[in-house]
Amino acid sequence: MDKTQTIAALAALAQPTRLQTFRLLVAREPDGVAAGELARLVGVPQNTMSAHLSILANAGLVRGDRQSRSIIYRSDLDRFREVTLYLIRDCCGGNAELCAPLIKELTPCCLPDEAANAN
Structure with missing residues (x-):
């Protein structure tokens, strides 16, 4: 992309x-x-x-x-994934802790049903 x-x-x-x-x-x-x-x-x-x-x-x-x-x-x-990754690829200049809230918000929608229900 x-x-x-x-x-x-x-x-x-x-x-x-x-x-x-x-x-x-x-x-x-x-x-x-x-x-x-x-x-x-x-x-x-x-x-x-x-x-x-x-x-x-x-x-x-x-x-x-x-x-x-x-x-x-x-x-x-x-393609949607490619666009999203292009936008966040350099997220937070490599400081993972700054991107953690974004990843945490995205994760529940992407987990298999059993893992999502455990949260």
Whole structure:
């Protein structure tokens, strides 16, 4: 991941409908959501959703897979991880104790169910 790719991803997310759409797709992993259903859930016309999905796809944040007559969209969690890591790679100048609160907040969402329930 380089600076240009990161800027493209952040720019794609810097719009309320696209941010809402991306968050919805992340929440619906791994199943994804059909394009028409996304438009309904977000409350925008289908052609508007199509334009937003195109921007997100061009930034590498979502991908669409044709299933019969529908296109099912999914977030690209690998790309999301790359963007996030690019932003925090040099976190706190190597002072791990400064990054500890950030890591602690991120960890519960990423633990397997049994470990998350133990907290």
